[in-house]
Amino acid sequence: MKIAIPVDEKSLESNVCISFGRAPYFLIYNTNTRESTFLDNSAAESTGGAGIKAAQILVDNKVSILLTPRCGENAANVLKTADVEIYKTQGDSIKKNIHDFISGKLPLLDEIHPGFHGHGRN
Amino acid sequence: MKQLLILSGKGGTGKTTIASAFIKLSKAKAYADCDVDAPNLHLITKQSHQPKKTDYYGLPKAEINTELCIQCDQCRQNCRFDAISANEGYKVDFYACEGCGVCELVCPVGAVTLKPAVAGELMLYKSEDVFSTAQLKMGSGTSGMLVTEVKKQIKSAVTDAQLAIIDGSPGIGCPVIASLSGVDMVLIVAEPSISGISDMKRIINTAAKFGTKMAICINKFDTSIENTEKIECFCKQHGLAFMGRIPFDTDAVEAINNGQTIVDVACVSGEAVKEVYNKTIYFLFERETEK
Amino acid sequence: MRIAVLSGKGGTGKTLVSVNLAAAAKRCTYIDCDVEEPNGYLFFKPKDVTEEEIPVKIPKVDGTLCNGCRKCVDFCKYNALAYIKDKPIIFEDICHSCGGCILLCPEKALTEKEKVIGKVQKGTSDQVTVYTGILNPGEPSGIPIIKKLLEENIPEIKKTTFIDCPPGSACIVMESIKDADYCILVAEPTLFGVHNLNMVYELVKLFNKPFGVILNKCLDGENPSEKFCLEKNIRIIGRIPFDNELGKLNSKAEIAVRKSERYRTIFSSLLETVEKEVHHETTSDS
Numbered sequence: 192m193k194i195a196i197p198v199d200e201k202s203l204e205s206n207v208c209i210s211f212g213r214a215p216y217f218l219i220y221n222t223n224t225r226e227s228t229f230l231d232n233s234a235a236e237s238t239g240g241a242g243i244k245a246a247q248i249l250v251d252n253k254v255s256i257l258l259t260p261r262c263g264e265n266a267a268n269v270l271k272t273a274d275v276e277i278y279k280t281q282g283d284s285i286k287k288n289i290h291d292f293i294s295g296k297l298p299l300l301d302e303i304h305p306g307f308h309g310h311g312r313n
Numbered sequence: 314m315k316q317l318l319i320l321s322g323k324g325g326t327g328k329t330t331i332a333s334a335f336i337k338l339s340k341a342k343a344y345a346d347c348d349v350d351a352p353n354l355h356l357i358t359k360q361s362h363q364p365k366k367t368d369y370y371g372l373p374k375a376e377i378n379t380e381l382c383i384q385c386d387q388c389r390q391n392c393r394f395d396a397i398s399a400n401e402g403y404k405v406d407f408y409a410c411e412g413c414g415v416c417e418l419v420c421p422v423g424a425v426t427l428k429p430a431v432a433g434e435l436m437l438y439k440s441e442d443v444f445s446t447a448q449l450k451m452g453s454g455t456s457g458m459l460v461t462e463v464k465k466q467i468k469s470a471v472t473d474a475q476l477a478i479i480d481g482s483p484g485i486g487c488p489v490i491a492s493l494s495g496v497d498m499v500l501i502v503a504e505p506s507i508s509g510i511s512d513m514k515r516i517i518n519t520a521a522k523f524g525t526k527m528a529i530c531i532n533k534f535d536t537s538i539e540n541t542e543k544i545e546c547f548c549k550q551h552g553l554a555f556m557g558r559i560p561f562d563t564d565a566v567e568a569i570n571n572g573q574t575i576v577d578v579a580c581v582s583g584e585a586v587k588e589v590y591n592k593t594i595y596f597l598f599e600r601e602t603e604k
Numbered sequence: 605m606r607i608a609v610l611s612g613k614g615g616t617g618k619t620l621v622s623v624n625l626a627a628a629a630k631r632c633t634y635i636d637c638d639v640e641e642p643n644g645y646l647f648f649k650p651k652d653v654t655e656e657e658i659p660v661k662i663p664k665v666d667g668t669l670c671n672g673c674r675k676c677v678d679f680c681k682y683n684a685l686a687y688i689k690d691k692p693i694i695f696e697d698i699c700h701s702c703g704g705c706i707l708l709c710p711e712k713a714l715t716e717k718e719k720v721i722g723k724v725q726k727g728t729s730d731q732v733t734v735y736t737g738i739l740n741p742g743e744p745s746g747i748p749i750i751k752k753l754l755e756e757n758i759p760e761i762k763k764t765t766f767i768d769c770p771p772g773s774a775c776i777v778m779e780s781i782k783d784a785d786y787c788i789l790v791a792e793p794t795l796f797g798v799h800n801l802n803m804v805y806e807l808v809k810l811f812n813k814p815f816g817v818i819l820n821k822c823l824d825g826e827n828p829s830e831k832f833c834l835e836k837n838i839r840i841i842g843r844i845p846f847d848n849e850l851g852k853l854n855s856k857a858e859i860a861v862r863k864s865e866r867y868r869t870i871f872s873s874l875l876e877t878v879e880k881e882v883h884h885e886t887t888s889d890s
Binding site for chain 2 (some may be wrong): 700775
Binding site (some may be wrong): 234237239240241243244246247250265268269272273 | 677682684688689
């Protein structure tokens with residue numbers, strides 16, 4: 192099973208990124224092999240729809256769990272359609288959140304905020 | 314770092330006037346202007362240093378190479394934004410183009426390319442305090458992403474500040490949502506007029522969807538006591554924290570015109586804003602510890 | 605004759621000026637292009653309102669035809685498409701209706717459907733025909749609504765038309781003033797006001813529109829906006845004093861011209877000045 196977390200830097204010691212779609216990297220943790228890899232989030236550069244694209248990237252990488260502080264409704268739709276479960280991170284620590292998730296201590300993310308609709312228009 | 318966002322829904326309610334007073338009162342180490350369409354905060358928080366400037370790129374814009382163009386008219390016919398004209402050779406209207414890339418797609422000879430386009434400029438002032446602001450270029454649409462960048466600049470430049478004050482964007486569109494994202498509290502500045510109340514309700518609905526802690530204050534309350542009471546009543550009914558009333562004050566106008574905040578001079582609006590400030594800060598910090 | 609009323613920011617009195625000029629002109633048309641926050645109708649309280657929904661074209665997908673090539677997803681610059689569980693999903697509120705995905709799809713799995721993004725209302729208030737554009741919250745662009753509003757008005761072009769523009773100088777404002785014969789810039793007498801005025805000043809210069817400034821909320825003492833106009837040699841066509849009576853009428857969404865003799869006089873003479881200016885511009889053009 193692959194877990195994804197939006198992170199600020201390519202390091203396990205760095206912090207959970209407060210934004211999902213515009214996070215610079217995703218940490219992908221494989222619970223079977225206990226391996227961590229980092230994925231560049233090319234969606235971060237998008238002027239709009241970053242959450243959708245970021246969600247697509249995770250789905251294409253066969254992620255089945257996302258741990259994130261927040262998530263927009265469009266991204267949540269993509270993830271739900273792909274049966275990815277979304278859990279809410281607690282605090283900044285990446286390691287602690289992975290640990291807490293595995294021991295069943297993280298809650299499901301229930302607050303889905305409205306997205307950054309539109310952008311370079313109006 | 315706690316982030317306090319000041320919003321109004323409608324323009325011209327005195328959002329920036331209040332934000333600048335708050336910055337002065339709190340001696341804030343970090344502040345930002347997210348009103349990227351018409352930033353004003355820099356006019357009153359005078360900066361002695363030159364800012365670090367960064368170009369902000371929006372959606373790319375199409376460009377037609379007239380030497381390659383065979384005038385097949387495909388691009389013009391397929392453009393949904395009426396952005397291509399054929400009067401004197403094929404040309405893209407820079408302001409109408411939305412960078413969708415359809416013209417590039419349909420061009421049989423590769424005469425159209427999408428080119429990056431600067432849509433605005435980010436500015437970061439760094440001295441004892443840090444001030445982040447930006448200005449969109451004329452004709453560039455409102456941009457949530459630029460607002461996000463303004464807030465990112467603050468976060469990356471400040472490490473030890475307790476409080477950041479953010480002057481938000483007007484309206485209820487995507488820049489407002491981008492301003493709201495990740496803040497600890499929003500103070501809504503309402504104006505006691507029919508249209509002011511209508512706009513206030515819209516912004517409250519938007520902030521409520523985000524689940525952000527919010528409070529209301531009324532500026533220029535004496536322009537309509539009747540509507541002021543309506544707003545206060547509305548706050549009570551909906552369990553919204555009310556931070557106080559600020560009167561209309563010609564001294565305030567004078568202070569702003571001299572490039573001062575309303576707490577730099579002795580005036581009634583300045584006194585009122587101090588009370589609003591104290592309540593707001595209490596609400597922002599105390600409530601959090603109770604939780 | 606089309607007169608567009610602009611300001612760099614909301615709250616400067618754009619609606620106050622356009623509503624009262626229209627009320628003073630009596631037989632005329634008022635168009636509210638501030639589709640995100642239309643407020644003019646609150647003043648006019650129009651009667652016999654008819655409504656028309658404004659659709660845009662967006663893609664819909666037939667999953668059975670999709671071959672999974674993902675060309676549509678890769679093409680979309682707005683990220684309005686995702687490809688999940690062997691078919692594309694479309695995010696209607698992100699879509700800019702460019703039509704690119706439909707052109708690209710090799711299997712014709714994507715076709716167009718209409719989606720309502722807002723509406724145009726038409727009503728009357730005394731002799732003023734009132735058009736209001738309303739954009740549904742969360743929609744990416746109000747431009748299709750503005751196009752419709754201004755196009756609707758073409759048969760009535762002989763009547764004087766006042767266009768209440770969205771604030772700022774974004775492309776939606778450009779669309780609103782495109783066919784205007786004259787632009788009125790409304791400015792506040794503050795340091796902020798000057799900064800905001802300068803933005804719309806740059807805009808009307810770019811579009812080469814004849815224009816004049818109305819100074820609103822004038823107080824005794826220094827007026828930075830007035831100073832700006834004098835420095836740049838910009839024509840000031842009128843001054844509206846700040847006073848409590850106007851503020852009160854305005855806060856109750858009453859039209860000052862219809863309630864007070866004094867304001868009838870002020871706006872009627874303002875209207876005369878504007879008409880002269882427009883006439884002057886059109887004759888000097890030809």
